[in-house]
Amino acid sequence: MEDVPEYRPVHRETRFDADLARYAARAKGMVASEIRALFSVANRPEVVSLAGGAPNISGLPLDVVGSLLNELVGERGTVAMQYGSAQGDPALREQITDVMSLVGIDASPDDVVVTVGSQQALDLVTRIFCDPGDVVICEAPSYVGALGVFASYQCDVVHVAMDDHGLIPEHLDSALASVAASGRRAKFLYTIPSHHNPMGVSLSLERRAQVLEICRRHDVLVIEDDPYGLLGFDGEPYRALRADDPARVVYLGSFSKTFAPGFRVGWALAPHAIRDKLVLAQESATLCPPTFSQHAVGTYLANHDWRGQIKAFREMYRERRDAMLASLADLMPATTTWTKPNGGFYVWVTLPEGIDAKAMSPRAITARVAYVPGTAFYADGFGSQSMRLSYCFPSPERIREGIRRLAAVVEQEMDLRDTFGPLHLGRGRGVESPGPDLR
Numbered sequence: 001m002e003d004v005p006e007y008r009p010v011h012r013e014t015r016f017d018a019d020l021a022r023y024a025a026r027a028k029g030m031v032a033s034e035i036r037a038l039f040s041v042a043n044r045p046e047v048v049s050l051a052g053g054a055p056n057i058s059g060l061p062l063d064v065v066g067s068l069l070n071e072l073v074g075e076r077g078t079v080a081m082q083y084g085s086a087q088g089d090p091a092l093r094e095q096i097t098d099v100m101s102l103v104g105i106d107a108s109p110d111d112v113v114v115t116v117g118s119q120q121a122l123d124l125v126t127r128i129f130c131d132p133g134d135v136v137i138c139e140a141p142s143y144v145g146a147l148g149v150f151a152s153y154q155c156d157v158v159h160v161a162m163d164d165h166g167l168i169p170e171h172l173d174s175a176l177a178s179v180a181a182s183g184r185r186a187k188f189l190y191t192i193p194s195h196h197n198p199m200g201v202s203l204s205l206e207r208r209a210q211v212l213e214i215c216r217r218h219d220v221l222v223i224e225d226d227p228y229g230l231l232g233f234d235g236e237p238y239r240a241l242r243a244d245d246p247a248r249v250v251y252l253g254s255f256s257k258t259f260a261p262g263f264r265v266g267w268a269l270a271p272h273a274i275r276d277k278l279v280l281a282q283e284s285a286t287l288c289p290p291t292f293s294q295h296a297v298g299t300y301l302a303n304h305d306w307r308g309q310i311k312a313f314r315e316m317y318r319e320r321r322d323a324m325l326a327s328l329a330d331l332m333p334a335t336t337t338w339t340k341p342n343g344g345f346y347v348w349v350t351l352p353e354g355i356d357a358k359a360m361s362p363r364a365i366t367a368r369v370a371y372v373p374g375t376a377f378y379a380d381g382f383g384s385q386s387m388r389l390s391y392c393f394p395s396p397e398r399i400r401e402g403i404r405r406l407a408a409v410v411e412q413e414m415d416l417r418d419t420f421g422p423l424h425l426g427r428g429r430g431v432e433s434p435g436p437d438l439r
């Protein structure tokens with residue numbers, strides 16, 4: 001009889017980390033969120049996910065993109081699949097200046113550095129400017145992916161309050177003054193002025209001028225992150241901060257929301273000296289940004305009505321924003337408040353007093369609706385009474401169903417609060433990454 005090998009289960013995965021003592025200090029700032037596990041169920045079809053920030057690329061003409069890619073490989077494959085320059089393809093950099101002209105920026109392709117999404121631009125900017133312990137000023141709340149970068153470079157994040165018109169200039173002024181008074185210098189202000197992630201609000205025109213004036217006065221650099229700038233629902237896009245102060249502002253752009261995130265093409269526009277450092281940093285990080293992706297994006301821009309496509313995306317997101325705002329108004333308990341975005345992907349909801357969005361999250365998942373608790377967007381654990389809802393991906397009907405489920409969960413939570421008193425979980429433990437699909 002043939003020998004049957006003895007069955008021995010092999011445990012390939014373990015949470016125990018035998019290399020713990022070996023990690024660099026900067027790796028200790030990288031923590032996965034406890035809510036990451038919850039979100040693995042958020043992607044199940046029965047759950048309405050209002051958590052993810054993935055663009056709804058079903059609106060793209062895939063047949064057109066497919067034949068453009070086919071042509072690209074057939075006609076220029078040997079160039080498109082070869083190494084390229086660390087700064088990025090010159091033709092694409094030229095096209096990027098056309099895209100930026102829509103937000104009022106007049107720039108030379110020489111000052112553009114192509115990156116692997118604007119996420120890599122954030123990484124490179126932080127790499128060239130920040131030593132451990134350096135202060136970075138961020139909005140409160142701020143983009144979770146940026147907070148993750150700042151944590152991994154061991155930066156000290158100082159948050160500045162926002163309201164419905166964006167960053168509050170007086171608070172910025174006093175934050176910069178108190179950083180200086182403590183003998184330190186803020187390395188830069190990181191801001192998302194247009195259609196903010198996660199708040200969904202935009203910096204007013206008046207405040208744009210004030211923010212620039214304050215940063216000039218305190219001699220602080222501005223990192224302007226603008227992935228949603230062309231996805232406004234009313235009239236012309238906002239004028240970028242960079243358009244009014246080219247020497248002080250590093251502008252970050254992306255094709256992720258206006259075309260498709262899978263190509264991972266973004267860019268930084270920077271003053272010459274900073275650009276040179278970014279190119280060297282890019283060279284050490286990747287040798288060159290992916291040539292094929294750059295050619296794919298360049299071919300799309302050159303051969304397709306990309307402006308018309310952005311218009312179509314805007315209409316799609318506007319319909320979803322309308323569905324979310326109407327559902328919130330119809331269904332949420334009266335003491336809940338939320339922002340009214342005029343572009344982008346997100347609504348920021350503030351729950352009734354004494355309700356903790358993080359504690360409520362497992363119960364929401366059980367009720368088959370997911371969101372991102374507000375604490376994910378603060379480096380200091382604040383934000384527990386808030387949550388980010390995204391309307392970019394689900395259909396208007398699913399959005400309404402999601403809000404109906406969420407409203408019922410909030411009501412149950414209010415009943416619990418009224419019976420047992422408010423829950424005091426204390427502050428969170430700082431920057432946690434909820435997972436790549438939840439940006």
Ligand SMILES: Cc1ncc(COP(=O)(O)O)c(C=O)c1O
Binds near residue numbers: 053118145
């Ligand atoms: C504010 C903000 N910045 C940067 C990014 C990163 O975008 P990407 O790397 O896809 O260009 C995102 C993605 O959601 C974002 O919301």
